[in-house]
Amino acid sequence: MSVELKSAVELEGMRQSGRINARVRRLLWDAIRPGVTGLELDQLAKKAIKEHGAEPTFVGYAPMGKPPYPGAICYSVNEELVHGIPAPGRRCRPGTTGPDRALQEGDIVTIDLGVTYKGWVSDAAFTAPVGEVSDEALALVETTRRALWAGIDQMKAGNRLGDVSSAIGAVAGGKYGIVTGYGGHGVGRKMHMEPHVPNYGRPGTGLRLQPGLVLALEPMFSAGGAATEEVADEWTVVMADGSLSAHWEETVAITADGPEVLTRLD
Numbered sequence: 001m002s003v004e005l006k007s008a009v010e011l012e013g014m015r016q017s018g019r020i021n022a023r024v025r026r027l028l029w030d031a032i033r034p035g036v037t038g039l040e041l042d043q044l045a046k047k048a049i050k051e052h053g054a055e056p057t058f059v060g061y062a063p064m065g066k067p068p069y070p071g072a073i074c075y076s077v078n079e080e081l082v083h084g085i086p087a088p089g090r091r092c093r094p095g096t097t098g099p100d101r102a103l104q105e106g107d108i109v110t111i112d113l114g115v116t117y118k119g120w121v122s123d124a125a126f127t128a129p130v131g132e133v134s135d136e137a138l139a140l141v142e143t144t145r146r147a148l149w150a151g152i153d154q155m156k157a158g159n160r161l162g163d164v165s166s167a168i169g170a171v172a173g174g175k176y177g178i179v180t181g182y183g184g185h186g187v188g189r190k191m192h193m194e195p196h197v198p199n200y201g202r203p204g205t206g207l208r209l210q211p212g213l214v215l216a217l218e219p220m221f222s223a224g225g226a227a228t229e230e231v232a233d234e235w236t237v238v239m240a241d242g243s244l245s246a247h248w249e250e251t252v253a254i255t256a257d258g259p260e261v262l263t264r265l266d
């Protein structure tokens with residue numbers, strides 16, 4: 001497996017992209033309230049990204065014969081795990097609210113954002129509560145966020161990739177489903193690069209971590225089973241059993257001084 005190591009100059013490019021990503025995510029976080037739709041949040045993101053002289057990485061993304069992705073963000077509500085499209089043509093699991101999936105008090109919503117600035121990609125996500133949410137939903141959101149930071153703490157030169165993966169998975173503590181079909185990844189001039197970063201693993205195994213390696217870590221946990229399925233819009237991924245799910249992501253560089261979170265919110 002060949003992994004790309006960034007020079008100091010390249011890392012500065014990644015840093016600038018990450019800073020824009022954080023500013024736009026902050027705007028999105030502050031805009032979340034009952035009644036807001038994914039389409040509205042997507043328009044907000046597109047405008048803000050443009051104002052920063054950057055581009056929305058996700059727009060037009062079309063891997064493996066999929067229809068081009070229409071949004072700047074992914075907007076995934078409750079049992080939707082990832083890749084919820086914030087656009088007309090969105091489909092939901094039967095029994096949920098209409099296709100625009102306007103936010104309702106008590107929902108949790110995951111916003112994933114990719115920003116490209118001067119060719120450098122940053123990728124990050126959060127799950128936010130909408131108004132007052134249940135203790136169970138809040139615990140899932142907080143535990144998934146804690147798992148991300150447990151992984152980040154292991155992003156040290158000399159550690160192995162398995163140390164990062166196992167630290168993330170350990171936080172689920174057998175209480176939450178760990179989604180295995182998706183995970184973190186290398187990131188740089190492209191959004192998805194080697195290596196893949198599973199959200200479970202064994203310490204002391206896998207790739208040796210070195211300064212200059214940049215990874216997007218992204219734990220995804222569910223309150224029920226870990227199986228997922230894709231709905232008819234060919235993008236939106238939902239938990240197969242309809243359980244609540246959460247997803248947090250940051251783009252993180254390994255430096256000689258330890259992990260540097262490039263997309264960190266202010």
Ligand code: MG
Nearest residue numbers: 123216218249
């Ligand atoms: Mg990612």
